[in-house]
Amino acid sequence: MNSRMHLREEVVWVCRRLAEKGLVAASDGNVSCRLDSNYVLITPGGRHKGDLECADLLVLDETGMPVEGPGTPSSELRMHLCVYENRPDVEAVVHAHPPMLTALTLAGLPFCAELLPEVWLTIGPVPTAPYATPSTREVPDAVRGLIGGHEALLLERHGSLTVGRTVREACMRLEKLEHAAHIQFYAHLLKNGPPDPLRTEDLLKLQALKKQ
Numbered sequence: 001m002n003s004r005m006h007l008r009e010e011v012v013w014v015c016r017r018l019a020e021k022g023l024v025a026a027s028d029g030n031v032s033c034r035l036d037s038n039y040v041l042i043t044p045g046g047r048h049k050g051d052l053e054c055a056d057l058l059v060l061d062e063t064g065m066p067v068e069g070p071g072t073p074s075s076e077l078r079m080h081l082c083v084y085e086n087r088p089d090v091e092a093v094v095h096a097h098p099p100m101l102t103a104l105t106l107a108g109l110p111f112c113a114e115l116l117p118e119v120w121l122t123i124g125p126v127p128t129a130p131y132a133t134p135s136t137r138e139v140p141d142a143v144r145g146l147i148g149g150h151e152a153l154l155l156e157r158h159g160s161l162t163v164g165r166t167v168r169e170a171c172m173r174l175e176k177l178e179h180a181a182h183i184q185f186y187a188h189l190l191k192n193g194p195p196d197p198l199r200t201e202d203l204l205k206l207q208a209l210k211k212q
């Protein structure tokens with residue numbers, strides 16, 4: 001199997017996973033990966049993520065112009081291209097509408113990565129990008145300044161943006177964050193207030209582990 005076909009299959013696998021896990025509804029969300037330094041593979045706009053097939057994906061050039069594939073590319077393509085421009089180390093981008101993470105932004109609460117050691121270790125801080133009108137240039141403008149130092153962002157009143165070296169990694173990061181957001185929510189309810197983060201000395205130990 002050539003690697004381009006493999007990448008298409010991986011994107012389709014992630015799209016189905018997002019739909020099955022309730023991380024997107026209907027035609028929400030978009031997934032992309034680099035094909036090489038000049039081209040990006042991306043999901044089409046207006047299609048249910050659970051129904052996509054390999055042949056439905058589009059290839060874009062570095063300016064966002066479709067060069068292969070049917071239909072129109074995702075309306076958030078500028079956000080994906082903005083990530084690739086600013087993160088040469090990133091190979092894949094997943095944008096979804098996870099209910100609990102998105103609800104945090106509606107409640108004006110930050111996602112607290114310092115609550116669970118594994119989240120801190122594998123993903124790190126997850127800031128919230130300010131509200132931007134979906135599918136406009138406001139979205140890349142809102143994420144540009146934050147994506148440099150982070151593997152994931154929340155988009156206020158909109159959803160999540162996770163990146164990775166593969167589409168599976170970007171998807172797994174999203175699953176982990178949504179799961180952690182549920183835990184943060186339950187802890188907040190049980191305690192009737194925000195749960196305490198890990199102690200600074202414990203965070204420093206995790207930081208040391210990360211460097212290894």
Ligand SMILES: [Zn+2]
Pocket residue numbers: 028029095096097134158159
């Ligand atoms: Zn969206």
